[in-house]
Amino acid sequence: MIDSMTPIAVLGAGKVGQALALRLHEAGFHVWFGVRSAPGVRDEGAPKRLMAEPAPEPEELPVPEVPRLGIHDAVRHAGVVFVALPAAAARDVLAEAPLPSGVIVVDCTNPVRWDNGPVLDPPAEGSMAAHLAAALPSARVVKAFNHFGAEIQREPGMAHGPAEAYVAGDDAAAKADVIALANTLGFTGRDAGPLRNAALLEAMAVLWIHLATVGGQGREFAFRQDGR
Ligand SMILES: NC(=O)c1ccc[n+]([C@@H]2O[C@H](COP(=O)([O-])OP(=O)(O)OC[C@H]3O[C@@H](n4cnc5c(N)ncnc54)[C@H](OP(=O)(O)O)[C@@H]3O)[C@@H](O)[C@H]2O)c1
Numbered sequence: 001m002i003d004s005m006t007p008i009a010v011l012g013a014g015k016v017g018q019a020l021a022l023r024l025h026e027a028g029f030h031v032w033f034g035v036r037s038a039p040g041v042r043d044e045g046a047p048k049r050l051m052a053e054p055a056p057e058p059e060e061l062p063v064p065e066v067p068r069l070g071i072h073d074a075v076r077h078a079g080v081v082f083v084a085l086p087a088a089a090a091r092d093v094l095a096e097a098p099l100p101s102g103v104i105v106v107d108c109t110n111p112v113r114w115d116n117g118p119v120l121d122p123p124a125e126g127s128m129a130a131h132l133a134a135a136l137p138s139a140r141v142v143k144a145f146n147h148f149g150a151e152i153q154r155e156p157g158m159a160h161g162p163a164e165a166y167v168a169g170d171d172a173a174a175k176a177d178v179i180a181l182a183n184t185l186g187f188t189g190r191d192a193g194p195l196r197n198a199a200l201l202e203a204m205a206v207l208w209i210h211l212a213t214v215g216g217q218g219r220e221f222a223f224r225q226d227g228r
Helices: 015-026 071-075 087-095 128-135 150-154 172-184 195-212
Strands: 007-011 030-035 068-070 080-083 104-107 112-114 118-120 140-143 164-169 188-191
Touching: 007 015, 007 071, 007 087, 015 030, 015 080, 015 150, 030 071, 068 071, 080 087, 087 128, 104 128, 104 172, 112 195, 118 195, 128 140, 128 195, 140 172, 140 195, 164 172, 164 195, 172 188
Parallel strands: 007 030, 007 080, 030 068, 080 104, 104 140, 164 188
Antiparallel strands: 112 118, 140 164
16 A cells, blocks of 8 residues: 555656656655755765756755655655656666665656657567566556646646546556555546556557647646446
8 A cells, every 4th residue: 555654756857757746745645756966965876877967956946845865865765666757768767776676666658759749669568667667577567647748647637527547557456556546646546457558558648649739639638438
């Protein structure tokens, strides 16, 4: 079970990282960012290149309520690690991080390139989540929170009810925990099946990006399962 005592690290403090970290913080979870650079952040034992970027000015720092640690220090004692990094960087960052055995890794990334619109560009394993799972055998990788924009991650309330958050994973307990977490955060968590279905969720994200950009629909929508 993921509860308010579970240490949660959000890797990346960009659009997705900020949205999810603030949502988690406001819901009472014990959350911090893992970032490669920030004023005053030391990351003992981290490879030098992870600290190579210049630090932002303090006034530019996002979400002041959520503490920032170096990536190594952020993940060292985490029970859950959200991956809100560019797909191209995620595997190397995680492979070098001291993840606790059994940690739940929530992969929010999307492997997308642009060619007059978004194009799915998955790694050889078929999805980013499978790619991360292959590199992190002691972690429990779950795909979630990738198939709508950061605005929805920040505020999941929609016109006809909570945004639906599809969750795919092979570890039943980890997947159930992330579905329950999604519900606690104000989404409707939905079981999307095994981790191989992460490929479908990443394709779903490409459709969302296409509709939001080329399709001209804007970013304030999410997919909803309907029925009768
Ligand atoms: N934007 C969306 O609406 C959205 C929605 C769903 C999923 N996604 C996916 O979520 C992921 C993050 O997207 P985003 O829009 O939040 O991106 P973003 O705003 O560009 O933020 C990316 C974050 O990753 C950090 N980062 C980049 N390279 C790194 C490295 N080598 N080591 C450590 N940290 C690194 C950046 O740190 P610095 O500030 O130091 O560069 C930044 O904090 C992507 O995979 C994206 O496809 C995005």
